[in-house]
Amino acid sequence: MTPDAALATAIDLHAGRPGGLLPLLHEVQDRLGYVPPSAVPAIAKAMHLSIAEVHGVISFYHHYRSSAPGRHVVRVCVAEACQAMGVKDLLAHARATLGVDLHGTTADGALTLEPVYCLGNCACSPALLVDQELVGRVDAARFDAIVAGCRSDA
Amino acid sequence: MSAAPSAPVQRIFVARDSAAVSVGADRVAAAIAAEAARCGSAVELVRTGSRGMLWLEPLVEVETPDGRVAYGPVRPEDVPGLFAAGFLHGGRHALGHGLTERIAYFARQERLTFARVGLIDPLALDDYQRHGGTAGLRRALELEPAAAVQLLLDSGLRGRGGAAFPTGIKWRTVLGAPAPVKYVVCNADEGDSGTFSDRMIMEGDPFVLIEGMTIAGVVTGARQGYIYLRSEYPYAEAVLVRALDIARTAGLLGPDVLGSGKAFDLEVRRGAGAYICGEETSLLESLEGKRGMVRFRPPLPAIQGLFGRPTVLNNVISLASVPGIFAQGAQAYRDFGMGRSRGTLPFQLAGNIRHGGLVEKAFGLTLRELLYDFGGGSASGRPIRAVQVGGPLGAYVPESRFDTPLDYEAFAAVGAMIGHGGIVAFDDRADLGQMARYAMEFCAIESCGKCTPCRIGSTRGVEVIDRIRAGRDTEANVRLLRDLCDTMSAGSLCALGGMAPFPVLSVLDHFPEDLGLAPVLAANK
Numbered sequence: 209m210t211p212d213a214a215l216a217t218a219i220d221l222h223a224g225r226p227g228g229l230l231p232l233l234h235e236v237q238d239r240l241g242y243v244p245p246s247a248v249p250a251i252a253k254a255m256h257l258s259i260a261e262v263h264g265v266i267s268f269y270h271h272y273r274s275s276a277p278g279r280h281v282v283r284v285c286v287a288e289a290c291q292a293m294g295v296k297d298l299l300a301h302a303r304a305t306l307g308v309d310l311h312g313t314t315a316d317g318a319l320t321l322e323p324v325y326c327l328g329n330c331a332c333s334p335a336l337l338v339d340q341e342l343v344g345r346v347d348a349a350r351f352d353a354i355v356a357g358c359r360s361d362a
Numbered sequence: 363m364s365a366a367p368s369a370p371v372q373r374i375f376v377a378r379d380s381a382a383v384s385v386g387a388d389r390v391a392a393a394i395a396a397e398a399a400r401c402g403s404a405v406e407l408v409r410t411g412s413r414g415m416l417w418l419e420p421l422v423e424v425e426t427p428d429g430r431v432a433y434g435p436v437r438p439e440d441v442p443g444l445f446a447a448g449f450l451h452g453g454r455h456a457l458g459h460g461l462t463e464r465i466a467y468f469a470r471q472e473r474l475t476f477a478r479v480g481l482i483d484p485l486a487l488d489d490y491q492r493h494g495g496t497a498g499l500r501r502a503l504e505l506e507p508a509a510a511v512q513l514l515l516d517s518g519l520r521g522r523g524g525a526a527f528p529t530g531i532k533w534r535t536v537l538g539a540p541a542p543v544k545y546v547v548c549n550a551d552e553g554d555s556g557t558f559s560d561r562m563i564m565e566g567d568p569f570v571l572i573e574g575m576t577i578a579g580v581v582t583g584a585r586q587g588y589i590y591l592r593s594e595y596p597y598a599e600a601v602l603v604r605a606l607d608i609a610r611t612a613g614l615l616g617p618d619v620l621g622s623g624k625a626f627d628l629e630v631r632r633g634a635g636a637y638i639c640g641e642e643t644s645l646l647e648s649l650e651g652k653r654g655m656v657r658f659r660p661p662l663p664a665i666q667g668l669f670g671r672p673t674v675l676n677n678v679i680s681l682a683s684v685p686g687i688f689a690q691g692a693q694a695y696r697d698f699g700m701g702r703s704r705g706t707l708p709f710q711l712a713g714n715i716r717h718g719g720l721v722e723k724a725f726g727l728t729l730r731e732l733l734y735d736f737g738g739g740s741a742s743g744r745p746i747r748a749v750q751v752g753g754p755l756g757a758y759v760p761e762s763r764f765d766t767p768l769d770y771e772a773f774a775a776v777g778a779m780i781g782h783g784g785i786v787a788f789d790d791r792a793d794l795g796q797m798a799r800y801a802m803e804f805c806a807i808e809s810c811g812k813c814t815p816c817r818i819g820s821t822r823g824v825e826v827i828d829r830i831r832a833g834r835d836t837e838a839n840v841r842l843l844r845d846l847c848d849t850m851s852a853g854s855l856c857a858l859g860g861m862a863p864f865p866v867l868s869v870l871d872h873f874p875e876d877l878g879l880a881p882v883l884a885a886n887k
Contacts, residue, residue, distance in 0.1 A: 329558065330557070
């Protein structure tokens with residue numbers, strides 16, 4: 209779907225709903241992977257808001273991205289329960305093998321690494337959310353297998 | 363599936379809870395289906411919520427005349443061996459645990475709110491009703507609103523999100539607030555690390571939440587509800603959206619709830635990864651489509667909440683406890699618990715713990731019982747040195763306090779809080795100085811920015827802790843840190859800045875050696 213079509217659909221579905229801005233932004237990001245800055249003026253107009261207000265909402269929430277991620281997004285839980293089970297070591301492994309830090313995208317565009325504060329899988333830590341798939345009890349070997357999976361569909 | 367006509371269909375249960383799926387439940391279910399087809403066994407696979415014994419996931423249960431027999435944790439490659447051992451009839455196997463409901467971890471619980479979770483197909487409404495579902499709503503529809511509110515007050519139910527405010531008082535306030543439009547909002551922004559009870563009930567028994575919200579609506583006169591669900595819970599969202607469709611089709615929601623002539627409907631709204639939106643006024647701003655900035659109180663949300671209207675705003679577990687209270691009566695709920703903490707709380711054992719999972723128990727048991735009798739000690743086999751209770755704003759509790767009874771007031775008396783019931787264990791390799799720094803850093807990242815003590819104080823807190831850890835002018839910096847914590851506690855607008863000092867102070871008081879300071883004498887711990 210083109211950015212213009214995604215935006216038109218999102219406005220059509222959500223602009224008229226009470227408190228519709230977050231659902232609208234989700235619709236855009238679900239379809240495109242991010243909310244393009246070029247879409248903000250049209251969103252503001254449809255919602256009867258200023259561009260600054262829309263930008264303020266996008267920048268307030270960690271979930272929304274303003275640039276395109278890699279083909280896959282790997283969210284690593286960095287909250288306390290996962291720290292108690294060694295997520296820092298897992299992150300060090302991720303940095304070393306991928307060559308990127310949190311918020312970075314690998315050079316081949318396969319994946320973007322993001323932090324997340326709790327996935328609610330705290331009895332099966334460390335946990336990741338790979339796109340929409342939750343993965344628990346992750347060790348270095350399991351992480352490498354996930355990365356290989358992300359790279360295999362280039 | 364083909365089978366000899368005489369062979370009865372065996373029912374096999376595998377959780378569809380996302381924690382179970384995260385460790386392979388879908389692959390195990392597929393392996394069972396494939397092996398059953400290969401052997402010509404007639405099986406019916408039922409995907410349930412999780413029993414909450416998460417260290418045994420993927421858990422497979424088989425129906426036998428004596429009850430369900432449990433096997434776990436099962437890997438796909440274990441499946442042929444299970445068939446060979448006759449597990450379809452409860453046969454012995456190295457992964458077997460006998461009858462699920464006799465496993466000590468499960469048998470010692472008091473499951474009220476979680477009574478159906480793990481037992482039924484979460485999206486089978488007839489299953490839900492066969493197991494007591496909708497009895498609470500039917501009872502609520504018979505009562506006058508004032509009597510219904512009184513019933514809730516009498517039960518002693520307090521907000522399970524963490525603040526422990528009496529739920530009935532919120533409802534009474536909304537009931538008494540004259541307005542043409544009112545709302546029911548469910549706070550499903552379960553952001554505390556170590557907590558997953560909201561997620562488990564939404565995935566494992568979504569109709570109980572829908573029923574609880576509907577009761578709130580018909581009692582207080584609200585006709586529209588919202589579930590504000592965090593974006594980190596895509597499985598729960600999918601289950602809830604399907605459950606809402608089923609409930610509408612069945613007349614449980616809509617213009618004429620169960621033929622009562624009363625209208626109530628619900629929708630799910632997805633958050634966007636802001637911890638602060640678990641704070642109720644920030645949540646309301648977010649639902650209105652704005653930045654999640656905390657509001658001044660008063661006015662209370664019960665008077666001027668969503669879109670300025672009177673709003674019932676409760677946590678998932680509070681609302682999910684309501685149908686049972688209406689069905690069984692206030693006294694039945696009140697009979698559980700201690701002091702002013704009535705009923706049960708689903709505790710969640712997480713982090714470095716051998717038997718992590720969900721334990722629903724009446725208030726009053728101790729941390730030690732939870733950590734050792736249920737949890738079995740640490741996952742690493744090393745001593746448990748500290749546990750963080752109540753999420754990222756909760757204190758790190760040292761072993762000397764493990765005998766404190768889990769009761770809202772008893773915990774407050776030792777500078778800690780139960781919060782949403784999350785318990786994260788750390789072994790003796792944990793660097794609690796690092797965790798104290800993390801608490802301030804987390805507050806800095808998640809602060810909405812409205813009040814100065816939280817917005818600036820958290821950043822200064824990270825810097826002061828760094829100086830202490832570097833050994834620079836430690837005495838003066840410790841004094842400064844305590845002073846800063848005092849300012850944040852007393853001067854912040856909401857619990858984020860107000861409670862972020864809790865973990866920091868607990869490390870200063872109980873684990874100063876991790877900040878490079880002199881250790882506390884054992885006698886003073």
